Amino acid sequence: MRILRPLISGYTYRRWVYFILGAALSVPYLLFAMVAVPSVVPYSTTVSGAGLIGLIATVAVLAATAFLPAVRVLEAAAVRELLGQPAPGRGRLRCAGMFSLHVVTGAVIGTVTLLLPAGFGFALNAVFTGRFIDSPQFRLSVPRGWESAWLPASFLAAFIGLVYVVWGLGGVLRRTAARLLGLSAAERIAQLERRTEQLAERTRLARELHDSVGHALSVVTLQAGAARRTLHTDPGFTEEALTAIEESARTALEDLDHVLGLLREEASGRTPQSGLADLPALITATKQAGADCRAEMRGDLAAVPAVVSREIYRILQECLTNAVRYAGRVPVTVSLEVAGSRLHASVVNPLGSAQPSRVRGGRGLRGMAERAELVGGKLSAGPVGENWEVVVTVPWGNR
Structure with missing residues (x-):
């Protein structure tokens, strides 16, 4: 009662x-x-x-x-x-x-x-x-x-x-x-807004770690396997593989140190702001991992807004990581076109050993879709015939 x-x-x-x-x-x-x-x-x-x-x-x-x-x-x-x-x-x-x-x-x-x-x-x-x-x-x-x-x-x-x-x-x-x-109602709202901003920032940092460190670890894994197989038969290739491992690991450690510094609200000496200008280095690193990677770039990349450039770079990095990790040593084609205030990018590679079930996606695909949505773009990913294709389109300016 x-x-x-x-x-x-x-x-x-x-x-x-x-x-x-x-x-x-x-x-x-x-x-x-x-x-x-x-x-x-x-x-x-x-x-x-x-x-x-x-x-x-x-x-x-x-x-x-x-x-x-x-x-x-x-x-x-x-x-x-x-x-x-x-x-x-x-x-x-x-x-x-x-x-x-x-x-x-x-x-x-x-x-x-x-x-x-x-x-x-x-x-x-x-x-x-x-x-x-x-x-x-x-x-x-x-x-x-x-x-x-x-x-x-x-x-x-x-x-x-x-x-x-x-x-x-x-x-x-x-x-x-x-x-x-x-707390007053206004203070509670402000507190919730600050908390939401903190969670959004942590989510963004988690994506950064997933993309940068994940790519580096994929390259390191493949290069380490190749170096082990050619250790006694091809010392020159083994040295190149170990150099690639060293560079990838160093970059991953720098990115990790930066993100941990942000999480602790500390100043960091280096702020990773990789963008489309760093795409050639990314293509080279993917080639060193054993993939036959080709890039076709058209238009003025300098005209792309900085935030779009950073997010598209991370999307392409994740695409190349997935291609190396799931499809194996297959040819990968990266196409990038900037026309006016619109960017169109795609990554195509044979499915190889990957299964079409990848269309359901995991954290990587969800992260890419979130990045595209963040800058007002659209992303599609899935098997097209015998190939796996990721396409992203981002307009900016007056749209």
């Missing part, structure tokens, strides 16, 4: 712990008040006036200590863990106000939490002995037996009522904490 939810909800007792913590934090201030009030009695005409002065002094001390950095950290942790409300701790004044409210409400709830069980014990004893309070200063007697059964029952009902008070007051403090310490 809904009315019983506060009694069985774990949130109620977490909030109760929050109040008990506030009660524990209030003890030093209560001790200060016990010392401060008698100290100002000689300077006050009445006891009530001394109590007022002592109360003001205690509140001033509470407000002053609420600004301590350790107190702000403690209150933010308590709000986050016990009230279930994210609390970045924005603003010293807000944190101080929340801490003061926590201590005051905690002192009240903590005191009632101690008194009700004690009162229930005295009331239960009074049912059998007839003495509810029995002290030299004050004595309160009640009838024995069932006539006094209402007394422990009332304390029990009060304790159950306290559970509902804790649940409701904890909810009020939770909303107060959200208003004082939590």
